[in-house]
Amino acid sequence: MRVFLHDLSFEGLLSAIYDAYYSPNKPEKIYCRNFYRENLLDEVVDIKTDEVKFEKVFNAIKNKISKDSLNKIYLVFLSEYEESSNLIYDYIRMGFKLGKEVELHKNNDIVLNIDKISKKVAYEKHRFTGFVRFKEVNNVLYSSIEPDFNILPIIANHFKNRLANEYFIIHDIKRNLAIVYDKNDYYLTSLSKSQKDKLLNAKDSGQYETLWKQYFKSTNIKERENLRLQSRMMPKRYRHNMVEVKESK
Template sequence: MHLYTYDGSFEGLLTVVFEAYERKAWPTAIEQQHLAQPSMFGETVAVPADEQKAQRVWQGLQKKLSGGALKELYHTFLWEQPGFEQLIFDYIRLAFGSNENIEGNYAAPCVLQVQQAAKQVHREKHRMEAFVRFQKTSDGLFYATISPDFNVLPLIVRHFEKRYADQRWAIYDTRRRYGAYYDLQSTRLINLELPPQQRQATVAAAALDAEEEGYRQLWQVYFESVNIPERRNPKLHLRHLPRRYWKYLSEKQPQSLR
């Protein structure tokens, strides 16, 4: 039995793949170092991330998989559900061990699971792009918090870079405690340790720009004016806009609820 631990990065996970092939010792489990529990049976192998080794694995995958499949593999990494590392390893091992393209081999459980995980992440990405609402702070920064089911922050950065290229903005993932900051030139991922009272969907009133409340009320008035009570369909509404996303939307704040 072989437990491999890594630093939690995608490069680190690809390095685990390299090391497993180098040792010819397939993992029975792969865990992040800060989450791993000492194993009473078998061997625990701590694998430091190595960019060159990770690149060699990625280049090998490029020869075996299409661009779409490579994207699905990365999306599965962002999926973060229990066992996702082992799922990725099994998929990669199947790809390297086959002379044919495996992308349509749904008889292999890992192929179907990777596609399903990627679809879930892709859906969450689009919802975050649609539902994120920024609040303008007193120093001119547009700030938003998110708490997505999956780690989609790296996937939505490009969308907001294009949409708000002329504004400084920051998006903070309260669940994973890191964010993205755009300074009008480039975006960088940042780690923040905010106190619990700041890990919420709204900015404290004292930190907001003086006009922010007026804009929020204006949006609520607009939403109410275009809403047609006779055409309300709560079930359809919840299907397209699940309740867990309401905390991001100005029109769903207490002042506009019915």
């Protein structure tokens, strides 16, 4: 089986799709290098990320299919689903044939899976814009999160706009990636072990934790407390860094 491998970036994926589309020997599968399971039977071709190829595929999706489809494709890429590259490749090929009408083929497994996975990622993004909690470390706001999907690239603008006058770091400890914002702009980076340990173990000034606890107490009416609704709206798996819920136990 002929397999194309790309790097972790969205640019790498679209570069691989460009080469797959124009190659006389088309691949049967496309994988991110991190998800590919090596075997002795596959013919593996390592694809280099190419900015020109990326932009051509990016613009072709936007113009020949739709901006909405491009957004869904990006969300599926961020899902880190093992077969996401193949699913996206199949969807793009289908989209280039059908144009915007591809979105109407809701009974097609490819379209169905693109919709389903992209909605899951979008939903987690929405939840984390409300569930991120910060502690203050040396005048920098710091938060550690463990999302199912790689949502840092799509929550960065929300917090940049919300905390425009603050230095902050949002650290995805599952992937060891972080948004670092310096009051002007943000960038995505990985953290060294020493940086990670220093941030995770740093003492909090307590200011933000106190504010969250006071806010939770002031909005909570004991006589109307509904723990079942609270559990649904604030799932337990998000609570490890939600100080106001810890305080209420």
